[in-house]
Amino acid sequence: MTTLQIVLLCVTSVLALIFIVARTLKGGLLGLTLKIVASFGFVATAIVGLGTAPVLSDKWPLILITLGLLCGMIGDIVLDLKVIYDADKWYLNAGMTSFFIGHVFYIVAFSLLAGDTSLTLPLIVSAGAGIVLTVGTLLLGKKAMGLDFGNFIVPTAAYSIILNMATVYTLYLAILGACSWLIFVGLALFLLSDLVLSQQYFGGKLHSKPLIAINHTLYYAAQIILVASLFLI
Numbered sequence: 001m002t003t004l005q006i007v008l009l010c011v012t013s014v015l016a017l018i019f020i021v022a023r024t025l026k027g028g029l030l031g032l033t034l035k036i037v038a039s040f041g042f043v044a045t046a047i048v049g050l051g052t053a054p055v056l057s058d059k060w061p062l063i064l065i066t067l068g069l070l071c072g073m074i075g076d077i078v079l080d081l082k083v084i085y086d087a088d089k090w091y092l093n094a095g096m097t098s099f100f101i102g103h104v105f106y107i108v109a110f111s112l113l114a115g116d117t118s119l120t121l122p123l124i125v126s127a128g129a130g131i132v133l134t135v136g137t138l139l140l141g142k143k144a145m146g147l148d149f150g151n152f153i154v155p156t157a158a159y160s161i162i163l164n165m166a167t168v169y170t171l172y173l174a175i176l177g178a179c180s181w182l183i184f185v186g187l188a189l190f191l192l193s194d195l196v197l198s199q200q201y202f203g204g205k206l207h208s209k210p211l212i213a214i215n216h217t218l219y220y221a222a223q224i225i226l227v228a229s230l231f232l233i
Helices: 003-025 028-052 056-085 088-113 120-143 150-176 181-202 209-231
Strands: none
Touching (some): 003 028, 003 209, 028 056, 028 209, 088 150, 088 181, 120 150, 120 181, 150 181, 181 209
């Protein structure tokens, strides 16, 4: 990791911290503006990382991870617009779609990083685990935590499957030695942030300041780790 990469990562981390404080205390257009700046910082930092791969073919995992971060930035913006304008259906569906696509990029990128490792079994196991974990999470959320998914049950289930699959997949690859444990930690934090977010969107706690702070802290910690792992590829 070069000095420039470290500096950029530190700067974007500070921007994320400033956003979390502002979003927790106030929100609104100020929070959205700071979120855009922080999220763009991570994307820009990742783009700088593209210059570290000497051969074009080696850059594809980096390009795909950067595209995943870009999808995360778009999803961030759309979901905050949902909070500001209280327009549930379009913004929430668009946000989940953006994050869904981002995780597809991550899965493909991590598959490329695995090199010659056979991926058939890891993909099958991860997809199965994604489905099982999603069904369990949705049932537990509805019965034990009183979450009401309403008309969003299908997009929520689809996004949950790809999110759980990506997390299990990176765990599987890390165990095989085909993927960095740092990448798994990043995806696991991403998963935890969305579990908190589900409490906000489907549990009637959208404006809970503690949950806002926890959700964004977990999410940006995941972003920091993913960008850092990109520099170490």
